[in-house]
Amino acid sequence: MTSDVNAGAAAKGLPRRDDFSDWYSEILWRAEIVDTRYPVKGVCVWQPFGFKMRSLIYSILRSLLDDSGHEEVLFPLLIPRSELMKEEEHIKGFEGEVFWVTRGGYEELDVPLALRPTSETAIYPMLNLWIRSHRDLPIRIYQVVNVFRYETKHTRPLIRVREITSFKEAHTAHASREDAEEQVHVAVEIYKRFFDRLAVPYIVTERPEWDKFPGAERTIAFDTLMPDGRTMQIATIHMLGDKFARTFDITFEDCDGNRKFVQQTCYGISERCVAAVIAVHGDDHGLVLPPEVAPVQVVIVPIVFSRDEMRDDVLSVCSELRDALDDANIRVVLDDSDERPGAKFYKWEMKGVPLRIEVGPRDLKTGKCVFVTRHDLNKFHVNLSTEEVVGMVRKTLARIYEEMKANAWRRFNDMIISLSAETTAASSAESDASDASSDTSASDEDVLSLIGAKMRGGIVNVFMCPKCGKALKELTGASVLGTPFDGRKKGKCVVCSQECAELYVARTY
Amino acid sequence: MTSDVNAGAAAKGLPRRDDFSDWYSEILWRAEIVDTRYPVKGVCVWQPFGFKMRSLIYSILRSLLDDSGHEEVLFPLLIPRSELMKEEEHIKGFEGEVFWVTRGGYEELDVPLALRPTSETAIYPMLNLWIRSHRDLPIRIYQVVNVFRYETKHTRPLIRVREITSFKEAHTAHASREDAEEQVHVAVEIYKRFFDRLAVPYIVTERPEWDKFPGAERTIAFDTLMPDGRTMQIATIHMLGDKFARTFDITFEDCDGNRKFVQQTCYGISERCVAAVIAVHGDDHGLVLPPEVAPVQVVIVPIVFSRDEMRDDVLSVCSELRDALDDANIRVVLDDSDERPGAKFYKWEMKGVPLRIEVGPRDLKTGKCVFVTRHDLNKFHVNLSTEEVVGMVRKTLARIYEEMKANAWRRFNDMIISLSAETTAASSAESDASDASSDTSASDEDVLSLIGAKMRGGIVNVFMCPKCGKALKELTGASVLGTPFDGRKKGKCVVCSQECAELYVARTY
Known part of the structure; x- marks a missing residue:
């Protein structure tokens, strides 16, 4: 319905993808994902096309959770101030960004109500009521809800917003620490499968102490890479231990009749997963969507002009193909509008439709x-029988997914820069040579600056101890993503030579 | 997961359905629909079973809307005060029940933000931007969102709440008044199909002047009957004309190049549709669910005890049946827990599972x-072959739906009391006889009181003019639902004899 409006802007041409920030804003608008002109800062309107894409993405996530023993629930938006404030460390992390409801009708509320920034403090008082015995455990619930952050930084649609319209948050409670730890691994595996289905590459790291979720013992995060070399956090998994259980008094009676605190985890994904699909796969022509999450998987474009004598024949063949694909549960559109074929190509390429089928008068003759x-x-010819077309569409959509995934991972891996001790030493030696009087700390700074420079190209992978990591963060403004979650190699810190784990560092969104 | 907790309460026995209010509270709790113990008044937590039922119900609604040219969108929760206040009549209807966000983090907001009580004032500023030409029309969009009302009256879960967690609101814009009027009829038809799928009976009336949606020209509403004879409004459809279009300056250029205001409609359904399914069909044993919206459609209960020598044979037959039903896309549970069969019957009857299959050792012998x-x-025997069982399950679920629907409509129609002029005249004559000196107004009051008394049994259908309807409302506290939307007979008002339409009046929720 808004295509006419947006088509007007198309004349200008999409900014090149190199200029990521402009490209991203334009693509959201031109592909009709969201409209950012809503008169409140940091929130936006999901348009029909964007909403369908969002629904397809979240239905993958829901099915992965449903199939692994999670149950969907729905908790209230409003959290009383008293509950939100209960967990000291938690509230410290959120207090500055909470929206507060203070009035109802013409009255001041007795208790201010927070718009949930996340739902631990809404859910855990109920777990206190629901859990009695070890037979009630484990509990694995999730909800997909809108959450709110009073962002004071520069906002960006789907990435840094004041209303996150679709935060999927899962919360689990277990009888033992081992069970909770195991759940962390299960959650990581679920999220890997999720991002694999989206063909979005990622690294999984354990966040450093200073960047954990407020109140968590450990935070594991998924990051992907944007085209400009910055990372974007796309999922987090938290081991909460019994910290919240102690605050909200969530206990159970074990087999021996002893009362114990439950061990908890929680893990979330926001609509940044939609932003990732857009940013990772898009190109200078617009969106490129993995077939599974494309609102339109196939567009059929008849190559005819109004005075073409075979016009009706072509349209009738196109309709047959459309019906056959529709019957095969493929999301197909036959674009028989009055626009010229070139304009149609442009429009559907912008919307990322994975496969276009063109049928013209000549094609009817050649079959x-x-x-x-x-x-x-790429273009190729397919025999014009409905059966062959349907079969080839299926095969092609499957291939598109595999190729998109392989390409995305190749680009991703190309942007991970491993720095060895030799590289950094060489650089630091050069620096030393030019300034013989420099002391160790100046040389350390050179190493840190070198790493900072490398980060312009993507994620830097380097042996570095947490202390030097923190120094790097302070010097360069970069973020320490953390240590790899799977298999940790040991090495020597490239700065201070202390034994340490690998670290991923990057500029982040 | 919460079954153990709730089972504890079961010992008390469910209140009889005659005592509707208590029955309703208990059933929500025991069938694990919602938990009302959340520490904010008038909001509650959807438990997994309730959430599944809610999802099934809303997926029917979504598919009906999608199939009739509606597109799903999502608008922000927060509405700036200035926008909300723009349409004078509209805000008068809502001002007293709006929740206001006034603080973000540690700051007072410059502009207070309302939690949407409904989304006209969020959506229509965007329609102003989206609509340019007659080619952009019609627009038919909908969203399913949480909306908020600062209810000061007694709240009741799913019926009168502060957070309506699933308000489906549709908004349409058209080039002509006729198109908008036509859309009102389309919406009524969609809603009829929706409630028919839920086997929930209804009357459709046009609301009187004083009970229209704030800002609407006309309001058409669906009401159903609760077991206690009160009606509950379950859907509304509003003809807005160009009132909001003038306020929000939503115009289009017609074929002749003239700028015109669009004509609008909007129509909504809240989670009262879930309450209706529960209230209309439930009985003294608990929920009774139409198969299409039952989270579990079939439960298989093996009738075995731990020392039964044929235990394994029975369980293996049950598993086969479960797998066959599962393959046939029927939502089936095999309850092979350690509870006694009687406890299982009780539990699954409470949850409204449409069909139970019992298999015991004797059944294996008789096949x-x-x-x-x-x-x-009712009970009956079915041959124990997977093929026959699957076939008979399908047939039985279809029959259950038809019978539930017929029964519900029969009960509903039995509670519609048509009062003729003769009935009311006879009553008023009796009254006159006992008090010869009474003037007309005393006699009018008798007629109104008689109608008031009849309403204890359900909906009263009577010829009455709007003025006398208003007097009835004031005297008895009853509500005038309105005049029938389909086909209006004319008659004489039973009070003042003026020519008028039929009126439905009732006590309401």
Whole structure:
């Protein structure tokens, strides 16, 4: 419905993807994902096309959670001040960004109510009521809800917003610490499967002490890379231990009749997963969508002009193809509008439709049609029988996914820069040579600056101890993503030579 | 997960359905629909079972809307005060029940933000931007969102709440008044199909002037009957004309290049549709669910005890049945827990599972199993072959739906009391006879009181003019639902004899 409006802007041409920030704003608008002109800062409107894409993405997430023993629930938006304030460390992390409801009708409320920034303090008082015995455990629940942050920084649609419209948060409670730790691993595996389905590459790291979720013992995070070399956190998993259980008095009676605190985890994904799909796969022509989450998987474009004598024949073949694909549960659109074929190509490429089928008068004669795959803009001919077309569409959509995933991972891995002690030493030696009087700390700073410079190209992977990591953060403004979650190699810190784990560092969104 | 907790309460026995208010509270709790113990007044927590039921109900609504040209969107929760206040009549209707966000972090907000009580004032400023030409029309969008009302009256879960967690609101814009009027009829038809799928009976009336949606030209509403004879409004459809279009300056250029205001409608359904399913069909044993919205459609209960020598044989037959039903896309549970069969019957009857299949050692010998239908608690035997069982399950679920619907409509129609002029005249004559000196107004009051008394049994259908309807409302506290939307007979007002339409009046929720 808004296509006419947005088409007007198209004349200008999409900014190149190198200029990521502009490209991202334009693509959201032109592909009709969200409209940012709503008159409140940091919130936006999901348009029909964007909403469908969002629904397809979240239905993958829901099915992965449902199939692994999670149950969907729904907790209230409003959290009484008293509950929100109960867990000291937790509230310290959120207090500055909470929206407060203080009035109802013409009255001041007795107790201010927070718009949930996240739902631990809404859910855990109920777990206190629900859990009695070890037979009630484990509990694995999740909800997909809107949460709010009073962002004072620069906001960006789907990435840094005041209303996160679709925060998927899971909360689990277990009888033992081992069970909770195990759940952390299960959650990591679920999230890997989720991002694999989106063909979005990631690294999984354990966040440093100073960057943990407020109130958590450990925080594990997924990060992906934006085209400009900055990382974006796309999922987090927290081991809470019994910290919240002690605050909210969530206990159970074990087999021997002893009362114990439950061990908890929680893990969340926001609509940044939608932003990741857009940013990771898009190109200079617009969106490129993995078929599973494309609102339109196939567009059929008849190559006819109004005075073409075979016009009706072409349209009737196109309709047959559309019906056959529709029957095969493929999301297909036959674009028989009055626009010129070129304008249609432009429009559907912008919307990231994975596969275009072109049928023209000549094709009827040769008994072939043309397939064009969006991700590489390659063309090939397919026999014009509904059966062959449906079969080839399925095969092609499957191939598109595999290729998109492989390409995305290749680009991702190309942007992970491993710095060895030799590289940093060489650089620091050069620096020493030019300034013979420099002391060790100046040389350390050179190493840190070198790493900072490398980060312009992506994620830097380097042996570095937490202390030097923190110094790096302070010097360069970069973020320490953390140590790899799977298999930790040991080495010597490239700065202070202390034994330490690998560290991933990057500039972040 | 909470079954153990709730089972404890079961010992008390469910209140009889005659005592509707208590029955309703208990059933929400025992069937694990919502938990009302959340520490904010008038909001509650959807438990997994209730949430599944809610999802099934809303997926029917979504598919009806999607199939009739509506597109799902999502608008922000927060509405700036200035926008909310723009439409004078509209805000008068809502001002007293708006929750206000006035603080973000440690700061007072410059502009207070309302939690949407409904979304006209969030959506229409965007329609102003989206609509340019007649080619952009019609627009038909909808969203399913949480909306908020600062209720000061007694709250009741799913019926009168402060957070309506699932308000489906549709908004349409058209080029002509006729198109908008036509959309009102389309919406009524969609809602009829929706409530038919839920087997929930209704009347459709046009609300009187004083009970229209704030800002609407006309309001059409669906009401159903609760077991206690009170009606509950379950859907509304509003013809807005160009009132909001003028306020928000929503115009389009018609074919002749003239700028015109759009004509609008909006229509909504809240989670009262879930309350209706519970209240209309439930009985003294608990929930009774139409198969399409039952989270569990079939429960298989093996009738075995731990020392039964045929235990394993029975369980293996039950598993086969479960797998076959599962493959046939029927939502089935095999309850092989350690509880006694009687406790299982009790539990699954409470949860409204439409069909129970019992298999015991004797059944293996006779080659039969027992089907028990929840809505009438009837039993019958079915041959114990997976093929026959699957076929008979399908047939039985379809029959259950038809019977539930017929029963619900029969009960509903039995509670619609048509009062003729003769009835009321006879009553008023009796009254006159006992007090010869009474003037007309005393006699009018008698007629009104008679109608008031009849309303204890349900909805009263009577010829009455709007003025006398208002007097009835004031005298008895009853509500005038309105005049029938389909086909309006004319008659004489039973009070003042003026020519008028039929009126439905009732006590309401």
